[in-house]
Amino acid sequence: MSKVKYYYDSENLAYKRIKTKKRKKFGYILLFLVASALFGFLGLILLINTPYFETPKDKLLTSELESMKLNYKLLNKKADLMDEALKAISERDNNIYRIYFNTSPITEEERKAGFGGVNRYRDLEGYNNSELIINTSQRIDGLMKELAIQSKSLDDIVTLGKQKEKLLAAIPAIQPVKNEDLKRMASGYGYRNDPFTKIRKFHYGMDFTAKTGTPIFATGDGVVLKADNSLSGYGNHIEINHGFGYITLYAHLSKYNCRPGQRVKRGDIIGYVGSTGRSEAPHLHYEVLKNGERINPINFYYGSISAEEYVAISKLANQENQSLD
Structure with missing residues (x-):
């Protein structure tokens, strides 16, 4: 029960009861409801972003995200091994095979050349782990391009080898009379x-x-x-x-x-x-x-x-x- 308030009427020398207008009372009620709704909304946002109150779906998504990060780390380690192996092959290609067949080596700029034109990774932008995904994708694409260049180079070496074999057989290399x-x-x-x-x-x-x-x-x-x-x-x-x-x-x-x-x-x-x-x-x-x-x-x-x-x-x-x- 709300308290009854009074005021002192000096003209009549008596206490009189204060009466609240209905409009003002309705305003107080409306303000209380708005404040309650705002507080409830803020509480809900905090609740959603608090790990202690994750739903089963949230936990599943979190687990999948961590698994994805781990897979990307493993993929990058494999890319490291591929990169080392590719460097060893390209070094032999330039410093042994191509020298033997008197052919110009493939420059580092040619092997490491990037992809020009449009942004190939635009669809991967705007996510929490975009940087990880884009960097890994760029690295894998670069390795794939280097592998394609090296594969073509080895095909050329095989062709040169066959030609070298024919050349060695064709050169007039003996006396015509014993x-x-x-x-x-x-x-x-x-x-x-x-x-x-x-x-x-x-x-x-x-x-x-x-x-x-x-x-x-x-x-x-x-x-x-x-x-x-x-x-x-x-x-x-x-x-x-x-x-x-x-x-x-x-x-x-x-x-x-x-x-x-x-x-x-x-x-x-x-x-x-x-x-x-x-x-x-x-x-x-x-x-x-x-x-x-x-x-x-x-x-x-x-x-x-x-x-x-x-x-x-x-x-x-x-x-x-x-x-x-």
Whole structure:
């Protein structure tokens, strides 16, 4: 029961009861209800954000969130291992494989290049753990790109390896006539006296003196371009295209053991020594061309002679004697 309040009326010299207006009373009630509602709302907010009053759904979500954080930490540790392994592979790629095949290394800028253009991670922004998720996603995407670059590089290395194997088989790397079949090495690459005009001129091949009918061997794998006498002065001759810019020529043959278009291997007998064309005596005139330029054949005998034999034949080749053609 509310207290009754009075006031003193000085005119009538008496106490009179204070009467509260209904409008004012309604205002007090309304203010009390608003204050109560506001207090209740604030209490509810505090209750929702207090861990002691989590609902089962809240606990499940919290557990899933912690599990996600743990998984991301494990993912980053695996990314560390992947990064280390990738660095080791790229180092071998640049410093061993590409050097061996005489190929330019892949720069660090190329390997680590980012993704240009639009923001790829916009959908991951605005969450409590956005930074963790975005950083991990960026790292994984970077590793995936590096792996793609490295995979392509290794594919290139495999291709180069196959080409290197073909190149090594194609290079004219043996003497066209065996040492035991040679009488002597008659003339080398360089200026020599022409046997017919006696004028000093450049001799573009090497002359190997041997008996007529001595076997002549293909010095590298290739395809026979010619087996005829179409070149003036060379008589019966053979040209082999070895690929990679290499062509070899064998001149003054007595007869052929191959035909144009035939594929030959290093060491195959392609013809026999003779003295056809512009020749003074039975011998083989042998030339090596690289990209259309005639070069010294003596640089290509590493596949059939020893170091001592190479020194001896080099001395003979450098003697300024008379050529046989």
